[in-house]
Amino acid sequence: xxxxxxxxxxxxxxxxxxxxxxxxxxxxxxxxxxxxxxxxxxxxxxxxxxxxxxxxxxxxxxxxxxxxxxxxxxxxxxxxxxxxxxxxxxxxxxxxxxxxxxxxxxxxxxxxxxxxxxxxxxxxxxxxxxxxxxxxxxxxxxxxxxxxxxxxxxxxxxxxxxxxxxxxxxxxxxxxxxxxxxxxxxxxxxxxxxxxxxxxxxxxxxxxxxxxxxxxxxxxxxxxxxxxxxxxxxxxxxxxxxxxxxxxxxxxxxxxxxxxxxxxxxxxxxxxxxxxxxxxxxxxxxxxxxxxxxxxxxxxxxxxxxxxxxxxxxxxxxxxxxxxxxxxxxxxxxxxxxxxxxxxxxxxxxxxxxxxxxxxxxxxxxxxxxxx
Numbered sequence: 001x002x003x004x005x006x007x008x009x010x011x012x013x014x015x016x017x018x019x020x021x022x023x024x025x026x027x028x029x030x031x032x033x034x035x036x037x038x039x040x041x042x043x044x045x046x047x048x049x050x051x052x053x054x055x056x057x058x059x060x061x062x063x064x065x066x067x068x069x070x071x072x073x074x075x076x077x078x079x080x081x082x083x084x085x086x087x088x089x090x091x092x093x094x095x096x097x098x099x100x101x102x103x104x105x106x107x108x109x110x111x112x113x114x115x116x117x118x119x120x121x122x123x124x125x126x127x128x129x130x131x132x133x134x135x136x137x138x139x140x141x142x143x144x145x146x147x148x149x150x151x152x153x154x155x156x157x158x159x160x161x162x163x164x165x166x167x168x169x170x171x172x173x174x175x176x177x178x179x180x181x182x183x184x185x186x187x188x189x190x191x192x193x194x195x196x197x198x199x200x201x202x203x204x205x206x207x208x209x210x211x212x213x214x215x216x217x218x219x220x221x222x223x224x225x226x227x228x229x230x231x232x233x234x235x236x237x238x239x240x241x242x243x244x245x246x247x248x249x250x251x252x253x254x255x256x257x258x259x260x261x262x263x264x265x266x267x268x269x270x271x272x273x274x275x276x277x278x279x280x281x282x283x284x285x286x287x288x289x290x291x292x293x294x295x296x297x298x299x300x301x302x303x304x305x306x307x308x309x310x311x312x313x314x315x316x317x318x319x320x321x322x323x324x325x326x327x328x329x330x331x332x333x334x335x336x337x338x339x340x341x342x343x344x345x346x347x348x349x350x351x352x353x354x355x356x357x358x359x360x361x362x363x364x365x366x367x368x369x370x371x372x
Contacts, residue, residue, distance in 0.1 A: 179241075267349050
């Protein structure tokens with residue numbers, strides 16, 4: 001059998017300071033007069049939300065998205081869409097509202113339960129192009145959900161973060177305006193920034209043949225390495241904020257190649273322990289890199305060269321220290337007795353299947369223990 005790889009980079013992106021001002025024109029181009037504006041309760045109380053809402057005066061607001069979006073959030077959004085005669089979707093926020101908006105978009109026209117679209121169950125085969133238009137507006141530089149073809153939703157039946165993946169989920173347009181990130185609190189800047197960094201690093205190290213994603217990932221990792229400390233030191237540094245937003249986008253483009261064990265370990269920490277996803281990635285990444293070292297020593301050398309030399313694992317720990325992320329899971333309220341159950345869920349998560357070194361449940365548990 002031939003070893004074939006499918007390449008695709010079709011996302012339409014409007015990038016740069018002030019990009020959000022184009023929202024009215026972009027809605028009009030797509031015939032959207034009554035969008036469902038999907039966000040979270042915290043963002044709905046901010047000037048950023050007020051600015052975007054003023055640019056879409058006909059919007060119906062759904063603002064109950066949880067920090068880790070749930071199936072219930074999706075079903076409530078679908079109901080609001082139908083009850084109010086909406087004709088498109090605008091997602092506003094970080095990864096949680098943007099992912100929820102993608103899943104709402106899917107369920108507006110797809111009748112099967114969300115579990116049927118699980119990527120591990122070949123759910124993409126059940127997803128068609130029959131979805132409403134969707135404009136994604138990022139307010140953080142982390143997940144890159146505004147350009148990606150996946151959404152991660154916690155399902156009620158399993159309480160497990162479930163990846164739904166299809167090219168048909170790619171937003172009609174990503175609006176990436178770094179000015180919207182200037183007021184982010186420091187801990188959100190740090191956590192989302194380390195999420196972007198981890199996406200780029202894990203994509204570069206993941207198994208598979210994808211030199212395009214490799215090139216994007218290694219450059220994205222360097223952008224995050226250079227600019228995340230800058231925005232932590234000077235939150236109003238628009239140039240550095242712009243570079244971080246690009247690093248986030250590059251990470252989401254790169255991880256169509258795949259991710260790794262860091263994400264499989266981080267997902268249950270969010271669904272079961274309420275830990276911020278990017279922060280969980282930051283704590284776990286050094287331990288996963290240590291585990292992966294025998295399989296990717298050459299690629300770790302490539303990465304650390306981008307960071308100015310040194311030893312790769314220690315340089316990542318150094319970045320965590322610079323941005324103020326505590327090094328241990330216990331620092332975030334995770335209890336040691338939870339680790340075996342977390343490992344049970346981590347091994348069910350598909351991300352580790354592309355980890356450069358194969359890992360069992362016991363390997364994943366040992367990485368949790370090392371990070372504890």
